[in-house]
Amino acid sequence: MAPKDLIDLIRVPPGKKVRLKDYDTGWAQTKELKDLGKDVVKERARAILDKNLQDLAEAQELLYADDRYAVLIVLQAMDAAGKDGTIKHVMSGVNPQGCQVYSFKKPSAEELDHNFLWRHMRCLPERGRIGIFNRSYYEDVLVVKVHPELLESQKLPPGKRGKSFWEARYEDINAFERHLVRNGTVIVKFFLNVSQKEQKRRFLERLDRPEKHWKFSAADLAERGYWDQYMEAYEDALSATSTDWAPWYVVPADHKWVTRTVVADILTRTICSLDLHYPEVTAEQSKALAEARKRLEDE
Numbered sequence: 001m002a003p004k005d006l007i008d009l010i011r012v013p014p015g016k017k018v019r020l021k022d023y024d025t026g027w028a029q030t031k032e033l034k035d036l037g038k039d040v041v042k043e044r045a046r047a048i049l050d051k052n053l054q055d056l057a058e059a060q061e062l063l064y065a066d067d068r069y070a071v072l073i074v075l076q077a078m079d080a081a082g083k084d085g086t087i088k089h090v091m092s093g094v095n096p097q098g099c100q101v102y103s104f105k106k107p108s109a110e111e112l113d114h115n116f117l118w119r120h121m122r123c124l125p126e127r128g129r130i131g132i133f134n135r136s137y138y139e140d141v142l143v144v145k146v147h148p149e150l151l152e153s154q155k156l157p158p159g160k161r162g163k164s165f166w167e168a169r170y171e172d173i174n175a176f177e178r179h180l181v182r183n184g185t186v187i188v189k190f191f192l193n194v195s196q197k198e199q200k201r202r203f204l205e206r207l208d209r210p211e212k213h214w215k216f217s218a219a220d221l222a223e224r225g226y227w228d229q230y231m232e233a234y235e236d237a238l239s240a241t242s243t244d245w246a247p248w249y250v251v252p253a254d255h256k257w258v259t260r261t262v263v264a265d266i267l268t269r270t271i272c273s274l275d276l277h278y279p280e281v282t283a284e285q286s287k288a289l290a291e292a293r294k295r296l297e298d299e
């Protein structure tokens with residue numbers, strides 16, 4: 001598993017005022033890692049990822065058999081930070097039946113006719129499953145905060161849209177998440193922290209390589225123009241909503257191998273820390289199994 005001090009470094013403590021400039025987006029997160037050098041760290045990360053993918057497949061099966069907990073993964077990031085690739089790689093070993101991915105785009109007319117949590121509530125993972133939110137209700141305190149004109153389409157009752165409006169949304173999110181956790185949904189939230197420089201490199205790559213053209217969107221470039229406003233919105237959201245029950249992790253995202261290793265590691269740790277058991281077979285069930293065996297053998 002990845003060094004625990006690295007995990008502690010990127011977990012946002014409840015109540016902490018986050019400054020994203022304090023978080024490194026690269027691979028040399030600790031002095032120990034820096035001393036090892038990039039090649040060694042990359043090699044070790046690869047081995048940790050492989051091990052975690054095996055453990056995760058087993059952990060997911062146990063989660064399913066135990067059937068008491070659900071796991072909700074919230075993924076948030078700027079464009080081209082690697083959300084899709086992370087989902088693809090981290091979940092590659094997991095039984096597709098045990099995993100549900102939902103991508104949240106601009107809300108539809110029907111969705112806007114409800115409260116901002118409604119469309120997410122409908123997609124929550126069942127007990128025994130891992131649910132992934134590729135973007136989430138956090139967009140309602142991120143893109144919507146950066147572009148407050150979007151609020152007009154949300155058809156809310158009149159009122160001021162200042163600081164206390166956003167604080168009320170953070171409060172609602174915290175209460176919603178606490179409700180879920182109390183009822184058996186474990187929540188882990190990842191902010192994939194890509195640098196502005198690396199985003200530019202990835203956008204250019206999309207323009208340079210014909211097979212990546214489909215990934216380029218002019219809208220993403222427009223949002224890049226609001227980088228500082230997004231960082232501020234992320235800082236406010238992470239500071240207000242990293243709780244004991246649903247922590248945020250600021251995952252370094254300038255190297256895909258770092259992102260994938262860290263996400264897989266935290267997810268595996270989280271599931272393995274639950275008190276999961278295969279259901280015990282009752283005496284009556286044991287008897288029925290023995291009878292079934294006998295019938296088959298006597299055929």
Ligand code: AMP
Nearest residue numbers: 079104105106107135139140143144150
């Ligand atoms: P993508 O994930 O790149 O396919 O883009 C989805 C788009 O939907 C992004 O530009 C998000 O900002 C946008 N989006 C997601 N949720 C909301 C929301 N609640 N209000 C407005 N836009 C949203």
Ligand code: MG
Nearest residue numbers: 079080217220
């Ligand atoms: Mg996009």
